[in-house]
Amino acid sequence: MHKRDFIDLRSFSREELEQILLDAEAIKSGQKDVSQVLSGKTLGMLFSVASTRTRLSFLAGTRQMGGHAEYLNTGDLQLKNRETVTDTAKVMDRFLDGLIVRMYDMKSYGSGREALETIAANTSFPVINALDDKDHPCQVMSDVLTIKEQLGPDFRKKKVLLTWGFAQRQKSPGVTHSMMSAAALLGMNLEVAFPEGFEPDEAYINFAKKQAALSGGRLSFSHNMMAAAEGADVIYVKSWKALNLSDEDELAIKNSVRADWCLSSRHFEAASQHAVYMDCLPSIRGEEVTAEVKDGPRSIIFDEAGNRLYMQKAIMNFVFEKIKAPHHIPLFT
Numbered sequence: 587m588h589k590r591d592f593i594d595l596r597s598f599s600r601e602e603l604e605q606i607l608l609d610a611e612a613i614k615s616g617q618k619d620v621s622q623v624l625s626g627k628t629l630g631m632l633f634s635v636a637s638t639r640t641r642l643s644f645l646a647g648t649r650q651m652g653g654h655a656e657y658l659n660t661g662d663l664q665l666k667n668r669e670t671v672t673d674t675a676k677v678m679d680r681f682l683d684g685l686i687v688r689m690y691d692m693k694s695y696g697s698g699r700e701a702l703e704t705i706a707a708n709t710s711f712p713v714i715n716a717l718d719d720k721d722h723p724c725q726v727m728s729d730v731l732t733i734k735e736q737l738g739p740d741f742r743k744k745k746v747l748l749t750w751g752f753a754q755r756q757k758s759p760g761v762t763h764s765m766m767s768a769a770a771l772l773g774m775n776l777e778v779a780f781p782e783g784f785e786p787d788e789a790y791i792n793f794a795k796k797q798a799a800l801s802g803g804r805l806s807f808s809h810n811m812m813a814a815a816e817g818a819d820v821i822y823v824k825s826w827k828a829l830n831l832s833d834e835d836e837l838a839i840k841n842s843v844r845a846d847w848c849l850s851s852r853h854f855e856a857a858s859q860h861a862v863y864m865d866c867l868p869s870i871r872g873e874e875v876t877a878e879v880k881d882g883p884r885s886i887i888f889d890e891a892g893n894r895l896y897m898q899k900a901i902m903n904f905v906f907e908k909i910k911a912p913h914h915i916p917l918f919t
């Protein structure tokens with residue numbers, strides 16, 4: 587069977603995403619045993635960008651599935667000495683059984699995705715996107731698992747607000763794009779709020795609008811965090827870089843809107859009575875969110891982080907199930 591990469595949720599069907607969610611639940615409850623799925627397999631973790639949660643959950647998940655994951659910082663490979671991504675991928679294909687990649691630079695939107703696609707095109711093993719400049723599919727699938735656990739079987743009807751929050755650092759819009767894709771495919775009720783100038787990539791907006799119409803989901807946009815918080819069951823805060831502004835213009839807008847784009851207890855007064863706060867982390871107290879909310883009773887952020895492990899296992903199970911035969915390394919070509 588042909589290999590399946592896990593790069594962009596737009597490449598998956600609703601049924602496939604639902605199956606991965608069910609598998610993650612079954613793995614978490616102990617009903618599904620995946621302890622031998624990666625037996626004898628060596629995965630690479632090619633990272634050029636810092637990571638705590640994604641790195642650790644893949645490391646632990648691979649080990650718990652019987653395999654081995656080796657952390658490969660791009661700065662320690664010959665990529666540093668201008669060996670091309672294509673040559674690197676072709677060499678990796680001779681040694682590894684799969685690759686988890688976080689390699690992008692927000693100064694050059696789209697170049698991270700290009701590198702990921704180059705790797706995927708030059709390898710015969712599954713490639714998993716551990717966050718690039720366009721998507722964070724593993725994070726968002728894990729977040730949907732958390733939302734489903736939190737809101738119950740009716741989670742599709744409940745209102746999820748994904749709101750931009752102020753941060754000094756320029757962050758990837760990956761969570762926003764992947765959440766729009768997942769929510770639209772699964773028929774969820776999602777509102778996305780952001781200041782003018784911080785619009786998500788139009789290609790993702792168009793995909794999500796079309797899919798939401800097909801799935802019966804709701805998708806709306808707002809430029810007002812307080813208004814968008816009205817009746818929300820989940821408020822998920824995330825900062826992302828403006829995709830079409832110069833650094834100077836972005837900074838000027840960010841500083842002018844900062845006070846209105848820090849999630850606080852005022853927003854929860856407008857939200858539903860049982861609304862929870864989600865955040866993929868890391869976030870700085872006083873930037874995207876107040877310390878009161880982050881450390882308060884609405885916060886489910888560490889349960890959210892913990893679910894990464896079960897979802898990584900479900901995703902690895904999904905892609906490696908497609909390749910049942912061992913990954914043979916040709917001796918001569």
Ligand code: CP
Pocket residue numbers: 636637638639640641717725866867868
């Ligand atoms: N949310 C997330 O991807 O965290 P890390 O950057 O620590 O992996």
